[in-house]
Amino acid sequence: MTSGAPRRLLVAERVATACFLLAALAAIGLAVVYALGGQAQLEGALLGVALLTLGTGLILWAHHFLARGPFEEHREKLASSELEREEFEESFERQGVVTRRRLLLGSFIGAVGALGVAFLFPVRSLGPNPGKTLQRTPWRRGSHAITEDGRRVRAADVPLEGLVTIFPEGHPGSADGQVVLIRVHPRRLRLPPHRRDWAPDGLVAYSKVCTHAGCPVGLYQTKLGELLCPCHQSSFDALTGGDPVFGPAARALPQLPIAIDSDGFVIAQSDFHEPIGPTYWNRP
């Protein structure tokens, strides 16, 4: 700054310098605190101070010491001159210069066509056809039910009003094989007639994948006998076969037919009888 500069600018310069010095100090402090083992709040405060003072300094700099606008720049005329246009029209296609016009055109069409055909090939990558994978889960006839940590589930270990998340043996944590197993008083159950033997001793099993948006339906309200999905509050009646009673889900939770084997373990009678989870494009 020259001695003739207004006092206002002098002050701004000093403040900006102070800001930068403070930012540097805060940054060094941040490094020191981090190296000494760290303290999240202090580090956050120092980083905040460093960034804030750095920004303040830069803004002061920009406001006071950079050239001030508004600036104008005149453009040249974009349109071509009359002479240029005439020359272009003349030279657009020079007659008689191309000797083998058909070959030129043919090779051009060949190039475009080949490129078009080449672009068709990635269509193959849209596959493979999902086939029936969306309609099947890893549950099979006789699959043992296991918990997430791989223990086989004994029917006697599920108390009345009890809840366990189970998976088919060999597929712990399987996304489409996850099932909620609950035990209710057998006399509370009002399953459809053909499902009477799907729930031995009041043990009922439903797919844990919500038929609305695929969230885990893991909340069982024992007195109401309802399974609740935490995402959008869809409720399913666990006593009548998983019928939706509230919320956006329109389809019932698929029920897994289960049985108890001679050693007292919970097993599946078969896979689900319908696709689990939310609706998809060609769901029957």
Place this chain on the structure above:
Amino acid sequence: MVGCAVFAVAWLLRPASGGAQEAARPHPDATDTRSIFLRDCATCHGADGRGTELAPDLKDAGAGLVDYYLLTGRMPLRDPSDRVQRGTPAYSPATIRRLVRYVSDLVGPGGPPIPHVDLARGNLARGGTLYRLQCAACHAWSGGGGALLHVDAPSTHPATPTQIAEAVRGGPGNMPAFGQAALTRSQVDSVVRYVRYLRQPDDRGGLPLWHLGPLAEGAVAVFLGLGALVFSTRWIGTRT
């Protein structure tokens, strides 16, 4: 006249709150366990404890849940239509122990017993994983409780380790029971340890915002942070 004065004095000296309850229950420990049961429980649960249309069978509840309901003051209810919620226990711990034993002898074995909790055997990190998987959807990530469709899940903070384990194993109210198949003994210990930890969690961020959750934190960030951004943008854009 004298009768009126005595009545007035008695009315003035009545306990400030819960007067009717106290009057119905002179001193719980003074009466024997059976008469307490017949007076406070049998109206709804039946003299044999096997339940009526007003209240469930105590055989299914098991010693663990009977203990839980009495220790947390949720039972006895003054009226069967009252809301079941945590309160001051109506009896002394000794009376509760005697009542639990009386009910167990009355209805026979059934339902989960009073669990034994060993916090030292629990693993806090594993407990946290299990809590987020099995409990957080209803009781909220902070243990503060939350609203469900027709009911609400209570806060877990006032519960003692034994009460937490009793609730996990027995499933009071609308909560499902988590038996041996769902959680092993050491897993219950871990969950209990984590639930106790949630009373005074280690808030790494420094400003927990009353543990209202990520939505509240986001709202604060939007209003404070975005507001500050708008003001600073305005300052940057001002011509001097």
